[in-house]
Amino acid sequence: MRYSKDHKAETNQQILQEASRRFRRDGITATGLQPLMKALGLTHGGFYAHFKSKDDLVEQALQTAAQQSSDYWSKKQEEEGGVSKLVDSYLSAKHRDTPEKGCPLPTMSIEMGQLGKASATTDKIVERLLGMLHSDHADAPHAAVMLSAMVGALSLSRSVTDPALSEQLLEQTRAWIKEELDSK
Amino acid sequence: MRYSKDHKAETNQQILQEASRRFRRDGITATGLQPLMKALGLTHGGFYAHFKSKDDLVEQALQTAAQQSSDYWSKKQEEEGGVSKLVDSYLSAKHRDTPEKGCPLPTMSIEMGQLGKASATTDKIVERLLGMLHSDHADAPHAAVMLSAMVGALSLSRSVTDPALSEQLLEQTRAWIKEELDSK
DNA sequence: GGATTTATATGATTATCGTCATAGAAAAAG
DNA sequence: CTTTTTCTATGACGATAATCATATAAATCC
Numbered sequence: 001m002r003y004s005k006d007h008k009a010e011t012n013q014q015i016l017q018e019a020s021r022r023f024r025r026d027g028i029t030a031t032g033l034q035p036l037m038k039a040l041g042l043t044h045g046g047f048y049a050h051f052k053s054k055d056d057l058v059e060q061a062l063q064t065a066a067q068q069s070s071d072y073w074s075k076k077q078e079e080e081g082g083v084s085k086l087v088d089s090y091l092s093a094k095h096r097d098t099p100e101k102g103c104p105l106p107t108m109s110i111e112m113g114q115l116g117k118a119s120a121t122t123d124k125i126v127e128r129l130l131g132m133l134h135s136d137h138a139d140a141p142h143a144a145v146m147l148s149a150m151v152g153a154l155s156l157s158r159s160v161t162d163p164a165l166s167e168q169l170l171e172q173t174r175a176w177i178k179e180e181l182d183s184k
Numbered sequence: 185m186r187y188s189k190d191h192k193a194e195t196n197q198q199i200l201q202e203a204s205r206r207f208r209r210d211g212i213t214a215t216g217l218q219p220l221m222k223a224l225g226l227t228h229g230g231f232y233a234h235f236k237s238k239d240d241l242v243e244q245a246l247q248t249a250a251q252q253s254s255d256y257w258s259k260k261q262e263e264e265g266g267v268s269k270l271v272d273s274y275l276s277a278k279h280r281d282t283p284e285k286g287c288p289l290p291t292m293s294i295e296m297g298q299l300g301k302a303s304a305t306t307d308k309i310v311e312r313l314l315g316m317l318h319s320d321h322a323d324a325p326h327a328a329v330m331l332s333a334m335v336g337a338l339s340l341s342r343s344v345t346d347p348a349l350s351e352q353l354l355e356q357t358r359a360w361i362k363e364e365l366d367s368k
Numbered sequence: 369g370g371a372t373t374t375a376t377a378t379g380a381t382t383a384t385c386g387t388c389a390t391a392g393a394a395a396a397a398g
Numbered sequence: 399c400t401t402t403t404t405c406t407a408t409g410a411c412g413a414t415a416a417t418c419a420t421a422t423a424a425a426t427c428c
Contacts, residue, residue, distance in 0.1 A: 008375060027298045029213040032415065046376045048418065099298075105340065110294070113343035114211045114283075122343050126353075144356040145333050152336025153328070156289065159297035159306050169310075172328040192405060216385065229388080230406045238386065 012050050014040050020061035020068075024107040025100035028058055028115070058112070059119055065104035066125050073132060083132050084181060090150050091174045096157045096166070106155040142180055149173050196234050198224050204245040204252075208291040209284035212242055212299070242296070243303055249288035250309050257316060267316050268365060274334050275358045280341045280350070290339040326364055333357050 018040055022031045033054060034044040051057040076086040089095060095102050109122040126147065133143040153173035157166040202224055206215045217238060218228040235241040260270040273279060279286050293306040310331065317327040337357040341350040 011375080025298070027211075027213060027295065029211060030299065034414075034416090043377050044416090045378065045418080047416090049375065054416065105343070106294070107298070109343040110290070110339050111211065113339075114209070114291070115214065118343060118345050120345050123346050123349060126340060126344055126349065141356055142360060144337070144353050145360045148336035148340060148353055148357050149329050149333040150336065151340055152332035152334065155294050155297075155339065156310060156332060156335055159289070159293040159302060160310060161302050161304050162307050165307060165310065169328050169332060172325055173332050176326060176329045195405085218384075218386090227407050228386090229408065231386090232388065233405065
C-alpha cells in the first residue's frame with residue numbers, strides 16, 4: 001500500500017465528485033476517463049481499481065449528484081419553512097451558469113435517457129422534488145407542471161444565446177410558480 | 185461525374201436528414217460520422233465534399249430540424265385555428281417515443297449549449313414557439329412558462345423509467361396548459 | 369524485519385473518432 | 399472521341415476512447 005489504509009476510499013470519493021461535476025457540465029459522452037483521472041493527478045489505468053466500467057461510474061456519479069442536491073434542497077426548505085426559496089435558487093442565473101454544481105436532471109438524466117441507460121435514480125429525484133412542491137401546495141395537481149417548467153426553463157436558459165431571452169425564461173417561470181404557491 | 189448533375193444536392197439532403205434524426209435520437213457527441221455515412225450507403229471520406237466539418241453539419245442539421253418542426257407546427261395550428269392541437273401533439277406519447285422526428289429543443293439545442301456551441305437558431309425556435317403560444321393567449325405572460333413546461337415535461341418523460349410517472353408528467357402539463365388557454 | 373497485501377502506475381490493446389490527400393470513374397463539354 | 403469536370407471511394411493520419419494485464423512500491427501483518 002503506497003498510501004494509507006483509507007486512501008482508496010478517499011480517492012474513490014474524489015473520482016466520483018469530479019466525474020459528477022464533469023458529467024453535468026460537459027455531458028457524459030463528452031467526458032473522457034483519461035482527462036478525468038489526470039485532473040486528479042492520477043493515471044487512467046488506476047480507474048478500474050475503483051469502478052468496473054464507465055457505466056458503473058455514471059450511475060454512481062448520478063447518485064452522488066442526487067444526494068448532494070437533495071441535501072441542498074432540504075436545507076433551503078428548512079431555512080424558510082417553505083419551498084419558495086428553493087424555486088428562486090433553482091431558477092437563478094447562478095444555477096444556470098454553474099451546471100456542474102447543480103441539479104442533475106437537466107444534464108445527466110436526460111443524456112442517460114438518450115443513451116438508453118435511463119436509471120431509477122432519476123425517478124427518485126423527480127419524486128423527491130414533486131414531494132417538496134406538493135407539501136407546500138397540497139391541493140394542487142400542478143406539482144408536475146411546476147417541476148417540468150423548472151427543468152425546461154433552466155435547460156432553455158442554458159441553450160439560448162440571447163441573455164435577455166434567457167433571463168426572461170427564468171424570470172417568468174419564477175413569477176408564475178410564486179403566484180401558484182401563494183394562491184393555495 | 186459518376187452520378188447525375190443534381191445527385192450531389194440530393195446526397196447532401198440525405199446526409200442532413202439522417203444526421204438531424206440521429207443527433208436528436210442519440211445525441212450529437214454520440215453520433216459518429218462514419219456510421220452515419222455508412223447508413224446511407226456512402227463512405228466516410230466523402231463527407232467532406234458536403235460539409236466542412238462536423239460542427240458545420242451540426243448547425244445545418246439543427247436548421248433542418250427547426251424548419252421541419254416549424255412547418256409541422258404551422259400545419260397543426262391551421263388545422264384547428266388554435267394552438268391546442270399543437271400542445272397535444274407536443275406532449276404526446278408518440279412525440280416522447282420518437283425524438284428523432286421531434287422538436288430539436290430538448291435534444292440538440294440543449295447539448296449544443298453544454299458543448300459551448302450554442303446557436304442563434306435555438307433562439308429562433310424558442311421565439312417561434314413563444315409567438316404561437318402568445319397569439320392564442322395574447323394577454324398572458326405565461327407563454328414562456330408554457331414553453332418551459334412543454335420542453336421540461338417532454339424531457340423528463342423521456343428520462344424517467346416508470347411509465348406511469350412519465351405519463352403523469354405529460355398529462356398534467358397538457359391539462360394545465362389547456363386550462364390556461366381556455367381562461368383567456 | 370521479512371512476507372504479504374493492496375493502491376496506483378505503466379504501457380499495451382483494440383476500436384473509433386474527425387479529418388484529409390489522393391485516386392478513380394463517369395457525366396458533361398468540346 | 400477526347401478532354402475536362404465533379405461526385406464519391408480508398409486508405410491513411412494522429413488523437414483519443416474504454417479496457418485490462420502486469421509491474422512497482424509502500425503500509426500492514428506476523
